[in-house]
Amino acid sequence: MSGIKYENVGGAAIAEDGGALMLTTDAFLLEAFVKKNGKQSVCELCSGTGIVSAMLLSDKKAATCECVDFQEKLCELAKKNAENYGGKMTVVRSDVLDYRPARVFDAAVCNPPYYRRGSKPSQSRENDLCRRESTAVIGDFAACASRALRDGGDAYFCYTPERMPELITACRENRLEPKVLVPVYPDRGRGCGLILLSAKKNASPGLIITRPLYLRDNGNITDEYEKITNNHTAEFLYE
Numbered sequence: 001m002s003g004i005k006y007e008n009v010g011g012a013a014i015a016e017d018g019g020a021l022m023l024t025t026d027a028f029l030l031e032a033f034v035k036k037n038g039k040q041s042v043c044e045l046c047s048g049t050g051i052v053s054a055m056l057l058s059d060k061k062a063a064t065c066e067c068v069d070f071q072e073k074l075c076e077l078a079k080k081n082a083e084n085y086g087g088k089m090t091v092v093r094s095d096v097l098d099y100r101p102a103r104v105f106d107a108a109v110c111n112p113p114y115y116r117r118g119s120k121p122s123q124s125r126e127n128d129l130c131r132r133e134s135t136a137v138i139g140d141f142a143a144c145a146s147r148a149l150r151d152g153g154d155a156y157f158c159y160t161p162e163r164m165p166e167l168i169t170a171c172r173e174n175r176l177e178p179k180v181l182v183p184v185y186p187d188r189g190r191g192c193g194l195i196l197l198s199a200k201k202n203a204s205p206g207l208i209i210t211r212p213l214y215l216r217d218n219g220n221i222t223d224e225y226e227k228i229t230n231n232h233t234a235e236f237l238y239e
Contacts, residue, residue, distance in 0.1 A: 025215070026194060027111050029184060030158045031055045032234045033196045039063050040106035043148040045096055045141060050078035050089065052109055057085050059232045064088050066105070068144075070095040070135070096136045096144040108145040109156045112138060114163070138163065142170035149201045154179075157199075161192045168197070177203040180210065180238050187216040196234070210238045 031052045034042075038060045044053045047067035056062040067078045067089065075093040082089040092099065136144075138159075145155040155176050159167045161183070168178050176199035184194040192212075213234070215225045228234050 024111075026158045027052050028055075029194065029196060029213075029228070029234065030109055030111055030156060031059070031061075032228045032232050033158075033182065033198065034061055034107065034109060034156055035154070035235060036061045036233060037106070041103075042066070043101060043105040043108045043145075044068065045099075045108060045110040045144055045148075046112050047078060047091075048074045048111075050081045050091065052111070053078075053089055054081050054085070055232065056109075057088055061232075062107070065090075066101070067091045068094055068096065068099050096140050099144055099147075101148045104150040105148050105153060106150060107154045107156065108148050110141050110145055111158050112141045114160045138166050139170040139173065142167070142174045142176060146174040146176055146201060149176075151202045153201045155199045155201070157197045159195050159197065161195050164195050164197070167195075171197075171199045175202050176200070177205055178207050179203065180208050182210045182213055182234065182237055184213045185215065187219065188214050189218075208238055213237060 034056060036059070040062050042053065042056055042062040042065045044050065044065055044067045047053060047069045048071075050065075050067040053062075053065035053067050056065055065085075065088065067075075067082070069075050069078065069091075070093065072093060075091050078091045082091055141157075142155075149155060155171070157167060157171075164181075171178055178197055178199045180196075180198045182196040183192045184196060185191070186193045213224060214222050216222060221229075224237075227236070
């Protein structure tokens, strides 16, 4: 693990080595999408270096977090990050196909690979495994989230808009009822670039689609995105 350095990301000290994926806008928005509840236990699937879990703990949105990823190098970095949280953050190296949690969680967060198998690979194998489906597809991630959650627990996903029908279908097939959908636009005048979706295990049907979240307006950060950046919450979008 040579070359490790620590960066301040969203108020959390994050270990990285220059090759692993650092904080992306998608991961930051996913963390902001999680409702604040300092007593909840959270399972982070596709956790990478544990950035989302670290921010959840730093923001007091969770009491404990368990990070799950199948890449050895990223899990080692996540363990470095976990050292900052006094036992509140644990790391499990596992494929979602095999992961069977020892307990149930109040919430699950997942930033799954967006691209289908066979699409053009990136130059970095680590980044490729984070961005492209390999052993598991979106239905497997929804099934894993459902296994990890207690009844009434919340699952949070970020995903591409073109594959949102697949995610919604996968959630409902695994007893995760979609509850809140936030369409995210990188700039006014551009198409939707990201969807944030929350779902509740074994809940009755009923979906809220919020007003659009524009990150920029002609290249300038919007007031709403600045508010999210400063406060690490997007709850005001659907209150």
